[in-house]
Structures are given as C-alpha cells and as structure tokens.
Amino acid sequence: AQSVTQLGSHVSVSEGALVLLRCNYSSSVPPYLFWYVQYPNQGLQLLLKYTTGATLVKGINGFEAEFKKSETSFHLTKPSAHMSDAAEYFCAVSERGNQGGKLIFGQGTELSVKP
Amino acid sequence: DTGVSQNPRHKITKRGQNVTFRCDPISEHNRLYWYRQTLGQGPEFLTYFQNEAQLEKSRLLSDRFSAERPKGSFSTLEIQRTEQGDSAMYLCASTPAGINYEQYFGPGTRLTVT
Secondary structure, three states: OOEEEOOOOEEEEEOOOOEEEOOEEEOOOOOEEEEEEEOOOOOEEEEEEEOOOOOEEEOHHHOEEEEEHHHOEEEEEEOOOOHHHOEEEEEEEEOOOOOOOOOEEOOOEEEEEEO | OOOOEEEOOEEEEOOOOOEEEEEEOOOOOOEEEEEEEOOOOOOEEEEEEEOOEEEEEOOOOOOOEEEEOOOOOOEEEEEOOOOHHHOEEEEEEEEOOOOOOOOEEOOOEEEEEO
C-alpha cells in the first residue's frame, strides 16, 4: 500500500528565511504528487501538483517542489518565508492508474514563521 | 464557481445520536470524495462517488456510516449511533471526472461527540 511520510511535524523559520518541508512516498510506481495547505478551521487548498513532465513544479504563493524519482521525494520549498505562510502543509499522493484518484495524505507539517 | 460547501460547519452531539452532514460540490464535478481528519493528522479517505454511484469505500467506513449522492449532485454522510471516536473534521472534495485533476475541498464539518 502506498504511504506518505513528512519529516518533521513542526518546522519553524524566521521571516525571510528559506522554507523546506520534506515529503517522501513509498510506491514502486511514481504516483501523482500534491502539496496542500490548510489554515485553521478551513479546508485544504492546492499549492501545486506533479503529474508528468518537468520535475520542478511551481505553485501558488511562491512555493515550488521538485520530484526526485531516485529519492522517492517531493520536497516543498519557498525561498523567503512570509508571516502569512504559517499554516499546516500536507503532502499527498494519488496512485497512477487508479481511476478513482483518491488521495493518501502524510501526517502534515505545521509551519511557524517568526518575525 | 462558488466552491464546495459543507453544512453544518460545526456539530455537537451526544454519544449514541445520529448525525447527517451535507456536501454540495462544485457544479458539474462528477466526482465527490469524503475524508476524515482527526486532530494532528492528515485527512483519511472514506469514500467516493462518480455521479450517483459509490465506487469505493474505505475500511474506515464502518457499518454505522453511510453516504449517498442520490442525484449525482449533493451528497450526505450519515453516522448512526455516534461514538466519541467519531469526533473529527469531515471533509468533502470534488473534481471533474478524469485522471488526477486536483480535488477542491470544502471547509469541512467539525463533529464533536460528547
């Protein structure tokens, strides 16, 4: 069965610093990959996704992620953190070839941004 | 495009009572998903519909849970004889039919069972 591991349940950075949130998946066939953000008491919003093509994908709010097949990773980065980036971030996968498209989520990483 | 809506946003109920949640997907989205999210965890898949057909159910969906999408539009999720372990955020998402379009999530219904 597929699984997603997010290293670090809490990450704290200073405003203006690099944001790096880690995500690894376990699957013999590379899945479709997603990053979602969740603000308190809200639903999830898609930041970016990788399905095919270029392995470096750019998303909203200055975030980007790189798919590395050899490392089974899809880490999320942002060059300069902003206070408004403080939120919970979820990495998710969807099995390639599964017509249903259900998402399997990691446990989440809470990002704090210090002034 | 008004987004995915869910009602109610919050529900407090006593153990043993039945509750029903509603999800209205984005119009013309064929697929509708239900997920459950407990505190400090990522969402877990419960079930999904393509139009009115329920095509997959998770083992998490015990026999106390039932979901419907009678006309292929809105969906309801009912929990019978609620237990304290059912306390969670219940999220609904929708997407057009096809492979791996992004799922659009609603704001969720937070259930507290006392």
